[in-house]
Every structure is written in C-alpha cells, then in structure tokens.
Amino acid sequence: MRSATAMRTLERRDRDAILELCARDPVANVMVAERVELVGSEPVRLGGEIWGLFEHGELTSACWSGANLIPIEVRTPAAMDAFASRARRAGGTYSSLFGEAAAVNGIWARLQAMGWRARETRPCQPLYSIEAPPLVEPDPHVLRALPEDVIAVLPASVAMFTEEVGYSPVGADGGMAYRRRVTDLLRQGRTLVRLGPAGEVVFKADLGSVSSQVAQVHGVWVDPRWRGQGLAAPAMAAVVEAALRDNAPIVSLYVNDYNARAIAVYEKVGFERVGTFATILF
Numbered sequence: 001m002r003s004a005t006a007m008r009t010l011e012r013r014d015r016d017a018i019l020e021l022c023a024r025d026p027v028a029n030v031m032v033a034e035r036v037e038l039v040g041s042e043p044v045r046l047g048g049e050i051w052g053l054f055e056h057g058e059l060t061s062a063c064w065s066g067a068n069l070i071p072i073e074v075r076t077p078a079a080m081d082a083f084a085s086r087a088r089r090a091g092g093t094y095s096s097l098f099g100e101a102a103a104v105n106g107i108w109a110r111l112q113a114m115g116w117r118a119r120e121t122r123p124c125q126p127l128y129s130i131e132a133p134p135l136v137e138p139d140p141h142v143l144r145a146l147p148e149d150v151i152a153v154l155p156a157s158v159a160m161f162t163e164e165v166g167y168s169p170v171g172a173d174g175g176m177a178y179r180r181r182v183t184d185l186l187r188q189g190r191t192l193v194r195l196g197p198a199g200e201v202v203f204k205a206d207l208g209s210v211s212s213q214v215a216q217v218h219g220v221w222v223d224p225r226w227r228g229q230g231l232a233a234p235a236m237a238a239v240v241e242a243a244l245r246d247n248a249p250i251v252s253l254y255v256n257d258y259n260a261r262a263i264a265v266y267e268k269v270g271f272e273r274v275g276t277f278a279t280i281l282f
Contacts, residue, residue: 084110134237142238160221
C-alpha cells in the first residue's frame with residue numbers, strides 16, 4: 001500500500017504549488033518566494049533544491065537546500081523529522097539554517113542529535129513588518145546607491161557582515177565573491193545609503209530579498225562613530241518609504257532579540273512584530 005506521505009525534490013511543474021505554500025506566510029517565506037518567482041522551481045535554474053513533503057498529493061511543507069537550509073511552512077514534528085533526515089542524507093555543507101523559529105529549532109534539535117555541530121545558535125530573532133507609512137520623518141539624505149558607489153559601499157558592507165556574523169567575508173578569493181554580491185545589489189538598486197561629509201557611508205541597508213509581496217531588509221549598519229546621534233530611525237524610515245513606494249507592499253526584517261537598541265529603532269519607525277525567526281550558523 002502506497003504511503004499517504006512522500007518527499008521529493010520539486011520540479012518545474014511544482015512552481016505554482018510552492019508559491020502557494022510560500023503565500024501562507026509571505027513575510028516568513030520571502031527568500032524562497034523571490035527565487036521561485038524569478039526562475040521557477042527547477043533545481044538546474046534555482047542554484048539549489050527545494051525538498052517538498054506531500055500528503056495525499058498536496059504539498060504541505062518544504063525546505064530550501066542551497067548555500068543555506070530554509071524550512072517553509074514546517075509545522076509538525078513528523079515534517080521536522082523528515083527534513084532533518086533528508087539534510088543528513090544529502091551530505092551538503094551549509095552556511096546556516098534559518099527561518100521560522102519553531103521549524104528551525106525543531107530541525108536543529110534533530111540534526112544536533114545526529115552529530116551536527118554549530119558555530120553559533122540564535123534561537124530567537126523577532127520578525128517585524130510594516131505596511132503603512134513610517135511614523136518617523138524620513139531622512140531625505142538616504143538614497144539608493146549606484147553601481148559606481150561600490151568603492152564607498154564595500155567597506156561598510158564588510159564592516160556590517162563582520163560585526164553581525166563574527167568573521168570577515170573577505171576569504172581566500174580576496175573578497176571577490178562578496179564584492180560580486182554587493183555589486184549585484186547595487187545594480188538592482190537594492191542598497192540604500194546615507195553619506196557623511198567626506199563621502200563615506202555612515203548608514204547602509206540592503207533590500208536583501210524582494211518578492212512580489214515583501215521586501216525584506218538585511219544588513220542594516222550605522223558607522224560606530226555616528227551611533228547614538230539619532231541617525232538610525234529617520235534613515236530606516238527612508239528605507240521603508242522607498243521600499244513601499246518602489247518594491248513591495250510590505251517591508252520586513254528580523255533582528256537578534258538581544259539587540260534592544262535596534263528593536264527600539266524599528267518599533268519607533270512603525271514596524272510591528274509578526275513572528276519569530278531563528279538562525280543556526282555553521
């Protein structure tokens with residue numbers, strides 16, 4: 001007798017089904033939704049795989065497997081068991097496991113029991129979104145950076161990454177891969193900056209993931225010399241205003257729960273908490 005539950009790698013024909021699954025929580029699932037909207041669900045085009053769990057022929061949960069693992073609508077212990085086992089069998093090397101906290105923490109508990117080890121765990125990261133105009137007057141000096149601004153933007157991006165993740169993105173390739181990522185965001189008009197008097201970047205934020213429904217802000221950074229001067233809230237308000245106007249009807253972000261200063265800024269701007277993320281760094 002054939003089982004009512006089955007897992008397989010999604011194919012081209014599954015595009016609509018995975019987008020419908022992502023649409024159950026567009027804020028939490030924006031990273032995968034963006035990629036599927038852009039290139040479809042075929043692994044050869046995705047640059048990764050999406051594992052789908054089907055119950056009676058219906059896609060009920062999924063997990064992105066690429067540079068990272070990202071669970072999508074994984075709600076039950078059985079689904080957590082299934083995706084943890086699939087990740088173990090896949091034998092891949094991942095930078096992180098991140099997404100909705102209950103799913104991430106549940107899958108991680110199972111992977112940890114299988115012998116996986118993490119460099120750092122961040123089990124509680126409040127997820128915020130905003131759909132209305134910001135509550136703070138936007139800073140008119142925050143503008144979208146251009147590709148020719150890469151020389152100014154790159155040091156700020158490296159500083160942000162190093163501060164957030166704990167190591168420099170400048171690896172054995174001299175930072176070329178990271179520079180390409182920064183340049184790609186600039187070409188897409190998805191990096192917003194405020195410049196200081198010498199032309200240096202003193203505030204930066206990226207629209208790291210943008211689907212048809214949500215623009216998720218990543219990489220928010222203020223130059224340490226400018227912190228505590230009231231720059232962050234008006235600058236973030238400008239990011240929200242620009243993203244709502246030009247990119248998507250919802251703007252979101254997630255933040256470490258211990259970063260009380262950042263949380264206070266986001267709530268002052270008008271972001272409201274809509275969920276919780278978690279991140280496991282390998």
